[in-house]
Amino acid sequence: MESKQVLTNYVATFVQSLIAQGVEHVVISPGSRSTPLAYAFKHVKTIKTYLHIDERSAGFMALGMAKSLQKPVALLCTSGTAAANYFPAIVEAKNARIPLIVITADRPHELREVGAAQAIDQVNLYGNQVKWSVDFPLPDAQASTNQFLTQHITRMVQTAVTAPRGPVHMNVPFREPLLINLEEKFAPVSSVQSFPTRNSVLPETLKEVQTIMKDSTRGIVVVGELPMNTNSEELLKALEKIGWPVLADPLSNLRKFTHECVIDQYDSLMKSSSFTSRITPDVIIRIGAQPVSKPLALFLSKVKAQAVITIDESAQYRDPFMWTTHHIVAAPEDVLSKLIYTGKHATLPIWIQANQLATSKVMEYASQHEDEGTFAKMVVDLLPEDSILFASSSMPIRDVDTYFLKTSKNIDVLSNRGANGIDGVISTAIGVQLATEKEVTVLIGDLACLHDANALLASKYNNVKLTVVVMNNNGGGIFSYLPQKAEDTHFEDLFGTPANIDFLPFAKLFGADYQKVSDKDALRQSFLKETEFSIRFIEVITNREENLLSHRKLWSQIDEAIQHV
Amino acid sequence: MESKQVLTNYVATFVQSLIAQGVEHVVISPGSRSTPLAYAFKHVKTIKTYLHIDERSAGFMALGMAKSLQKPVALLCTSGTAAANYFPAIVEAKNARIPLIVITADRPHELREVGAAQAIDQVNLYGNQVKWSVDFPLPDAQASTNQFLTQHITRMVQTAVTAPRGPVHMNVPFREPLLINLEEKFAPVSSVQSFPTRNSVLPETLKEVQTIMKDSTRGIVVVGELPMNTNSEELLKALEKIGWPVLADPLSNLRKFTHECVIDQYDSLMKSSSFTSRITPDVIIRIGAQPVSKPLALFLSKVKAQAVITIDESAQYRDPFMWTTHHIVAAPEDVLSKLIYTGKHATLPIWIQANQLATSKVMEYASQHEDEGTFAKMVVDLLPEDSILFASSSMPIRDVDTYFLKTSKNIDVLSNRGANGIDGVISTAIGVQLATEKEVTVLIGDLACLHDANALLASKYNNVKLTVVVMNNNGGGIFSYLPQKAEDTHFEDLFGTPANIDFLPFAKLFGADYQKVSDKDALRQSFLKETEFSIRFIEVITNREENLLSHRKLWSQIDEAIQHV
Known part of the structure; x- marks a missing residue:
C-alpha cells in the first residue's frame, strides 16, 4: 500500500474511533506535524471543529465545552511547546473531573531527543495530571495497527468518562509526508459498544x-x-x-x-x-x-x-x-x-429564618450601596432566562456566592474550581458558549482578564457570542482580605500589583463592543443595551480599598440582623 | 521556637542558599501560598526581583535572563495551575539547556489531593522536562531541616548548571500563617563551595x-x-x-x-x-x-x-x-x-567565492525588492552597535539566516531553538533585555506576537526597553513553504489562519509607541525615530503570497549566480 494511503487509513480509523465513542467536538491549533489528523477532523462531517492559535486558550476552550456538555471533547496540536501550553487546562480538567481528550502530534522515534527541530520528549508529557497517556504507533499497513487504534481509543475515551472523569493523552507520531487522501470517504469503524454503568448503593x-x-x-x-x-x-x-x-x-x-x-x-x-x-x-x-x-x-x-x-x-x-x-x-x-x-x-x-433575614439584608444593602458585590448582584439580576453565568475564581465567585440569591430563573453558574486558577477563565467560558450556544456572561477581575487576554482571539476564528463584565479594581483584590494585607512592606509590589490598564484598546483589539461604567445605573444600561457586536465588554471601575470596607460592612449588618433568630 | 520564627529561618536559609550558588535574579508572580519566599526574596538586597502576573510569560522572562547570562535564574509562583503555566518555558529550557530554577509553593501534605482549594499534585509536576525535582519538607525547628535545604539547593543549582544545563524544580510546601519576620537580617549560609569543572579532551x-x-x-x-x-x-x-x-x-x-x-x-x-x-x-x-x-x-x-x-x-x-x-x-x-x-x-x-557571489546577490536583491526578508535585512542593518536581535522561530529566524550577513558590528542574535516554539518569544526577549540591560530588538510574525501578547504586561511592572518589529502577513506564513500549501482544501482554515488583527490597539493597550509601515524607507525612518516610550512597536505590513514568490526568486537568482564557481 502506498504510504499516503496507509496514513489516510490510519487517521480515518483514528477519527472514526473517536466518533464511535461520542466525540463530536475538537479544538484545533495550527501546526504542521498534526496535519494528517487536522485534515481528517475537517473531513468528517460528524465532528465540529474549532480553532485557536494559542494552545493554552484552546485547552481551556475544550475544557469549557466538555464541562458544559459533560461529554468528551478533543484537542489537537502539533509537536513541541505547543503541547506544553495545554498543561494548565489539563491540570484543571484533572481536578475538576472533565473528560478532555488531548491529542498531541509527535515526531517519529528517530527524531526524538536528538536535537531535531520542534521535537521534545512527549511520552508521558503530562505525568500524573492525566488519567492515561498512550504513545501511539506510527501508521503502517498492518491490520493489527488499526485494530489497536480502535481498541485503544475506545478504552481511553471510556477512561476519560468513567468516575472520576478526567483528561487522557494520546501522543501520535507521524513521518513526512503528511498529506492524506481527501477524496476518500472515511468508513465508520466497528468498535466495542460501551454501556454506561454507575455504582448502585447496597x-x-x-x-x-x-x-x-x-x-x-x-x-x-x-x-x-x-x-x-x-x-x-x-x-x-x-x-x-x-x-x-x-x-x-x-x-x-x-x-x-x-x-x-x-x-x-x-x-x-x-x-x-x-x-x-x-x-x-x-x-x-x-x-x-x-x-x-x-x-x-x-x-x-x-x-x-x-x-x-x-x-x-x-x-x-x-x-x-x-x-x-x-x-x-x-x-x-x-x-x-x-x-x-x-x-x-x-x-x-x-x-x-436566618436565611430569610440575611437575604433581606443583602437585598437592602445592594439597593443602597455600590461595590463589586452589588455590581455582581446587578449582573446576576439582569441575566436573561436560560443563560449561563461564568464566574472567575478569586473574588467574582465569592461575590456570586453572596449575591446570587435563589431564583426560579433558569441560570446555570459555572466556574473553574478544580484548581481554582484565575487562568483560562474567558477561554473556558467561550468553550461553554460554543458548545451550549446559550448566552454566556463572564464575571471577572482585571488581572484574570489580562491573564487570559488571548481567549478573545477565539472570536476571530469561531462564532463566539459573549458578554464579559470586568471588575477593574486595578490589581489583585482578593489579597486585601488576607493577613498579608497587615504587612505593609512590599504589599503593592507583591500582591496589589496594579497593571494600570485601559481596557478600551483591549476591547478594540478584539473588535468588541466596549462600555465603561462606575455605577449601577450605568451598568444596568450597558448590560441591557442592544449591540451587534459578538463580544460585549463592560468595564466596571471599582476600588480595592472601598470594596474591602464595604464587604465587611455588609457582613456586620447581617451578623446584627440575625442576632435574635 | 514560635512558628513565625521557624518560617523566617526556613526561607532565610532557602534564599541565602540560592544566593550562595550564584542566583541573583528571580521572577515572581503574585499569589498567596508563595508569600514567605516572595517576602524573603524582596527582603535580601543581593537578589533582583521582577514581576509578571502571567506565569507563562514569567517563565519565558526568566528563561531569557538565564539564556543571556548563562547563569541560574529563579522563578517563583503560588500553588495550582500557576505552576502549570511555567511548563512551556520549562520545556524550552530543557531542550535549549538553560539553567532555570523553578520554585513552586505548595500546600502542605494534608491539603494535597483532598479537594482543597488551589491544591493540585505538584510532586514531579514537570516529569522528564526537568533535570531534578524535589518536594521540600515543611518548615520546622530541627537544625537538620535547614541543613538539608542548603545541601539540597546547592546540589540542585549545580545540577542545573552542569552539562547538559537545564531546569530543576523545587516544590516548597507552606502551612498558614504565611507571614515572616521582616525585621530580621538574613545571615548568609555557609554552603559547600562548588568549583566549576569541564571535561578535558585526552x-x-x-x-x-x-x-x-x-x-x-x-x-x-x-x-x-x-x-x-x-x-x-x-x-x-x-x-x-x-x-x-x-x-x-x-x-x-x-x-x-x-x-x-x-x-x-x-x-x-x-x-x-x-x-x-x-x-x-x-x-x-x-x-x-x-x-x-x-x-x-x-x-x-x-x-x-x-x-x-x-x-x-x-x-x-x-x-x-x-x-x-x-x-x-x-x-x-x-x-x-x-x-x-x-x-x-x-x-x-x-x-x-560562492559565498561572496551569494552575498552580492543578497545585497543587490535587498536593495531592489521588498519582502519580509529584505525588511529583516533593513532591521539588521540598522541595529545599533553592542545590541541584541531576538528572532522568533518560524520565518523570522529563517530570514535572519539569509539576511544577517557577517559584520564587524557587535550584535548577538538569540532565538528560542530548544523546541523551536513560537510561544514566549517576546517574554524571552524581555528577560534578555532586563538581564543584559542592552538594547534588544525583536523580529516576529503576527501570530507569534499575538500568542505571547501578555509578554508586554511586563512593562507595567518592570523597567523594560524593547523594540518589537512585527511582520504582519496576517496568518501563519511558514506553512506556505510546506507541502500542505499544495492541498487547497482547508488550507486557510488550518494553516493560513488569518487573525485580521489591527496592531494599533495592541500597542496602545501596553502603552507602546506604534508605527505602521509597508516599505523599507518608512521602516528605516520608524526604526531610527527617537522616542520616549519604553516599548516601540513597529508593524510591517507584508503579504504571504508575494512573500513566498519573492523568497523563491532570490533563491533562483543565487543559484544562477553561483553556477560557474
Missing part, C-alpha cells in the same frame, strides 16, 4: 445511613459544585423529601429552586458565631466538590459531628478537613432519592 | 582526530547555536587556524567576524545542486545545536562523509540525522584550540 448501606439519620435532630446537607449533567430537579425533590437544610453552593445549581430548605446565605451566616452556636449540626451529608465559602469550611472543620457522610462517584472523595466518617462511592442523586428521614429536625426553622 | 583522542583531519581535503565545520558565554573570539581564532570553511548559523554568533572562512550564505548555497556536487565534504566537525537551515540539514543528511566529529559538552549530543561517527564530550573551544590541520584543503576557495 440496601445494607442505606439501612445504616438511615439509622444514623434517624437519631439526628440537626442534620444538614452541604452541596458543592455538581457536574452539569446532574438532574437538579430530581436531586432537589430527593432533598426536599429529606427535609434538612440544604447549603447550596452557587455551583451546585440548586439555587435555581426557591424551596425554603435551600439555604443560599450560609457564607454570611457562618461568620456569625451567635448563629453558628445555635445550629451546630450533628450529621452532615456532603455531595459535590468543596464549596467556595471559606467561612463555611472554617466552621465545618471545627464541628464535631457524629457523622459526616460523603457521597462521591469516586473513591478519591474530596474532603480537605478529614471529617468524613462514612463514604459512599455512588452518584449522589441515586443515594439521596432512596433515603427517608424519620427523625425530628430541631434547627430547620432557625436556618430558614 | 591526548590520544586529539591524535586520532588529527589523523582523520590530515587525510581530509574537503573538510567543513558546522556551527549551530552556542551558549551566550562562549568565547567567540577564541573559538574563531581556533577555527581560522584550522582553515576549513566554517558554516556559521546566525545563533553561533560567529557572524560577528568577517573572516573569509566564515560562510554565512550556506542556506542558499545548499539549494544549488551544481554547487553542492562540487564541495561534497569528506570530514565534518559539528559543534553547537542543530542549525536553523533546512537545506543544510537535507544536504548533510545525504552526504556520506568519512567522518562526522561531533563535539558537545553533553553525552546527549544533538544529531537528528544519525551521521555522527565520533563524539567528544567536551567544550568545543577547548578541543578545537588544540587541533592543527596539516592536510591540504581543496574546496575552500570555491566556498569563499
Whole structure:
C-alpha cells in the first residue's frame, strides 16, 4: 500500500474511533506535524471543529465545552511547546473531573531527543495530571495497527468518562509526508459498544445511613459544585423529601429552586458565631466538590459531628478537613432519592429564618450601596432566562456566592474550581458558549482578564457570542482580605500589583463592543443595551480599598440582623 | 521556637542558599501560598526581583535572563495551575539547556489531593522536562531541616548548571500563617563551595582526530547555536587556524567576524545542486545545536562523509540525522584550540567565492525588492552597535539566516531553538533585555506576537526597553513553504489562519509607541525615530503570497549566480 494511503487509513480509523465513542467536538491549533489528523477532523462531517492559535486558550476552550456538555471533547496540536501550553487546562480538567481528550502530534522515534527541530520528549508529557497517556504507533499497513487504534481509543475515551472523569493523552507520531487522501470517504469503524454503568448503593448501606439519620435532630446537607449533567430537579425533590437544610453552593445549581430548605446565605451566616452556636449540626451529608465559602469550611472543620457522610462517584472523595466518617462511592442523586428521614429536625426553622433575614439584608444593602458585590448582584439580576453565568475564581465567585440569591430563573453558574486558577477563565467560558450556544456572561477581575487576554482571539476564528463584565479594581483584590494585607512592606509590589490598564484598546483589539461604567445605573444600561457586536465588554471601575470596607460592612449588618433568630 | 520564627529561618536559609550558588535574579508572580519566599526574596538586597502576573510569560522572562547570562535564574509562583503555566518555558529550557530554577509553593501534605482549594499534585509536576525535582519538607525547628535545604539547593543549582544545563524544580510546601519576620537580617549560609569543572579532551583522542583531519581535503565545520558565554573570539581564532570553511548559523554568533572562512550564505548555497556536487565534504566537525537551515540539514543528511566529529559538552549530543561517527564530550573551544590541520584543503576557495557571489546577490536583491526578508535585512542593518536581535522561530529566524550577513558590528542574535516554539518569544526577549540591560530588538510574525501578547504586561511592572518589529502577513506564513500549501482544501482554515488583527490597539493597550509601515524607507525612518516610550512597536505590513514568490526568486537568482564557481 502506498504510504499516503496507509496514513489516510490510519487517521480515518483514528477519527472514526473517536466518533464511535461520542466525540463530536475538537479544538484545533495550527501546526504542521498534526496535519494528517487536522485534515481528517475537517473531513468528517460528524465532528465540529474549532480553532485557536494559542494552545493554552484552546485547552481551556475544550475544557469549557466538555464541562458544559459533560461529554468528551478533543484537542489537537502539533509537536513541541505547543503541547506544553495545554498543561494548565489539563491540570484543571484533572481536578475538576472533565473528560478532555488531548491529542498531541509527535515526531517519529528517530527524531526524538536528538536535537531535531520542534521535537521534545512527549511520552508521558503530562505525568500524573492525566488519567492515561498512550504513545501511539506510527501508521503502517498492518491490520493489527488499526485494530489497536480502535481498541485503544475506545478504552481511553471510556477512561476519560468513567468516575472520576478526567483528561487522557494520546501522543501520535507521524513521518513526512503528511498529506492524506481527501477524496476518500472515511468508513465508520466497528468498535466495542460501551454501556454506561454507575455504582448502585447496597440496601445494607442505606439501612445504616438511615439509622444514623434517624437519631439526628440537626442534620444538614452541604452541596458543592455538581457536574452539569446532574438532574437538579430530581436531586432537589430527593432533598426536599429529606427535609434538612440544604447549603447550596452557587455551583451546585440548586439555587435555581426557591424551596425554603435551600439555604443560599450560609457564607454570611457562618461568620456569625451567635448563629453558628445555635445550629451546630450533628450529621452532615456532603455531595459535590468543596464549596467556595471559606467561612463555611472554617466552621465545618471545627464541628464535631457524629457523622459526616460523603457521597462521591469516586473513591478519591474530596474532603480537605478529614471529617468524613462514612463514604459512599455512588452518584449522589441515586443515594439521596432512596433515603427517608424519620427523625425530628430541631434547627430547620432557625436556618430558614436566618436565611430569610440575611437575604433581606443583602437585598437592602445592594439597593443602597455600590461595590463589586452589588455590581455582581446587578449582573446576576439582569441575566436573561436560560443563560449561563461564568464566574472567575478569586473574588467574582465569592461575590456570586453572596449575591446570587435563589431564583426560579433558569441560570446555570459555572466556574473553574478544580484548581481554582484565575487562568483560562474567558477561554473556558467561550468553550461553554460554543458548545451550549446559550448566552454566556463572564464575571471577572482585571488581572484574570489580562491573564487570559488571548481567549478573545477565539472570536476571530469561531462564532463566539459573549458578554464579559470586568471588575477593574486595578490589581489583585482578593489579597486585601488576607493577613498579608497587615504587612505593609512590599504589599503593592507583591500582591496589589496594579497593571494600570485601559481596557478600551483591549476591547478594540478584539473588535468588541466596549462600555465603561462606575455605577449601577450605568451598568444596568450597558448590560441591557442592544449591540451587534459578538463580544460585549463592560468595564466596571471599582476600588480595592472601598470594596474591602464595604464587604465587611455588609457582613456586620447581617451578623446584627440575625442576632435574635 | 514560635512558628513565625521557624518560617523566617526556613526561607532565610532557602534564599541565602540560592544566593550562595550564584542566583541573583528571580521572577515572581503574585499569589498567596508563595508569600514567605516572595517576602524573603524582596527582603535580601543581593537578589533582583521582577514581576509578571502571567506565569507563562514569567517563565519565558526568566528563561531569557538565564539564556543571556548563562547563569541560574529563579522563578517563583503560588500553588495550582500557576505552576502549570511555567511548563512551556520549562520545556524550552530543557531542550535549549538553560539553567532555570523553578520554585513552586505548595500546600502542605494534608491539603494535597483532598479537594482543597488551589491544591493540585505538584510532586514531579514537570516529569522528564526537568533535570531534578524535589518536594521540600515543611518548615520546622530541627537544625537538620535547614541543613538539608542548603545541601539540597546547592546540589540542585549545580545540577542545573552542569552539562547538559537545564531546569530543576523545587516544590516548597507552606502551612498558614504565611507571614515572616521582616525585621530580621538574613545571615548568609555557609554552603559547600562548588568549583566549576569541564571535561578535558585526552591526548590520544586529539591524535586520532588529527589523523582523520590530515587525510581530509574537503573538510567543513558546522556551527549551530552556542551558549551566550562562549568565547567567540577564541573559538574563531581556533577555527581560522584550522582553515576549513566554517558554516556559521546566525545563533553561533560567529557572524560577528568577517573572516573569509566564515560562510554565512550556506542556506542558499545548499539549494544549488551544481554547487553542492562540487564541495561534497569528506570530514565534518559539528559543534553547537542543530542549525536553523533546512537545506543544510537535507544536504548533510545525504552526504556520506568519512567522518562526522561531533563535539558537545553533553553525552546527549544533538544529531537528528544519525551521521555522527565520533563524539567528544567536551567544550568545543577547548578541543578545537588544540587541533592543527596539516592536510591540504581543496574546496575552500570555491566556498569563499560562492559565498561572496551569494552575498552580492543578497545585497543587490535587498536593495531592489521588498519582502519580509529584505525588511529583516533593513532591521539588521540598522541595529545599533553592542545590541541584541531576538528572532522568533518560524520565518523570522529563517530570514535572519539569509539576511544577517557577517559584520564587524557587535550584535548577538538569540532565538528560542530548544523546541523551536513560537510561544514566549517576546517574554524571552524581555528577560534578555532586563538581564543584559542592552538594547534588544525583536523580529516576529503576527501570530507569534499575538500568542505571547501578555509578554508586554511586563512593562507595567518592570523597567523594560524593547523594540518589537512585527511582520504582519496576517496568518501563519511558514506553512506556505510546506507541502500542505499544495492541498487547497482547508488550507486557510488550518494553516493560513488569518487573525485580521489591527496592531494599533495592541500597542496602545501596553502603552507602546506604534508605527505602521509597508516599505523599507518608512521602516528605516520608524526604526531610527527617537522616542520616549519604553516599548516601540513597529508593524510591517507584508503579504504571504508575494512573500513566498519573492523568497523563491532570490533563491533562483543565487543559484544562477553561483553556477560557474
